[in-house]
Amino acid sequence: MKVIQPYQPLLLRLVHGLTALFLVLAMITAYWTYDIYDGRWGQIPLPKFAEIEGIHGTFGLWTLLIFPTLVFYGFHQGKKRLIQANTFSKLTHINQKGWSYHLHRVINTLMLISLTFAVFTGKMMDEKWLPNGELDHVWYLAHLLSWVIMIFSLGYHLLISAKIGGFRFFLSMFNWFYKPQDDPKQWKNKIIHYTQNFQFSWVKHWWQKTFWLKWLELFIWIALASGWILSILKEI
Incomplete structure (x- = not known):
């Protein structure tokens, strides 16, 4: 019996992959920064590397730069992967088929939401706080909290994801094969077509979207x- 591997749109794989890469690197360097400058809630013997805060900021910035593309894709082309109008009602039926998908x-x-919280609190911080020993700023503590939330999320x-798709699902995120409609050569023309054919009716259609998706976006x-x-x- 032939096993069919799930197919993920190329744009999703690229944006999701880059966001995940920068996010994981930002999370690792975030803990390293905490370990060096703070450590009030536990430490491990990591090397004392003063430049780590700047490296963390760089990875955080790259995450912030690519994240809007993932947000746009998620709430439009990938909206079926997010909360739907019936999601919470379906979650009450644990033994029902498809519960894991909801x-x-x-x-x-x-x-x-977690990543939005993380990048926002990161932008609110000052790079001089930690070297100066200023560890009680609200935005710093909020950014620490965002790191914990991101770990669990x-x-x-x-x-x-593993429960739903298993190993084949993970492989599909790293597969370089793409269908003709996902050809990167068409992306420029699609963007031009989208901007030239934008209509107010699309705004009306957006307004009629699922309550959760509309306001969350x-x-x-x-x-x-x-x-x-x-x-x-x-900075001004």
Whole structure:
């Protein structure tokens, strides 16, 4: 019997893969930074590397730069992978077929919220706080909390993904094969077509989307924009 491997859209694989790579590196260097400059809630003997905070900031910035593309994809082309109108009602039936898929949508949505919280609190921090021993700033403590939340969110994301798709699902995220409609050569024309044919009716259609998706998407875009604006104002 032939085993069919799940197919993931190429754009999803690229954006998801880059975001995951930068996020994991940011999380590792985040703990390293905490271990060197703080360590109030436990430490491990990591090398004292003063430049680690700057490296963490770089990985965090790369995550922030690619994250909006994942947000746009997730709430539009990939909206079926996020919370739906009937998600929570379906979650009450644990023994029902497809329950794991509904839980997967919740975890995917939680990942977007957690990452938004992480990058926003990161933008609110000042790079001088930790070297100066200023460890009680609200935004620093909030950023630490975001690291803990991301650990659990990422862990659950991997576990539920493995439960749904198994090893073949993970392989599909690293497969370089793509269908003709996913050809990168068509992306430029698709963007041009999208911008030239934008209609107000699409805004109306967005407004009629599932309550959760509509307001959550708006909240994330406002949070990302606010993070950039407020961080710029801090430097003025």
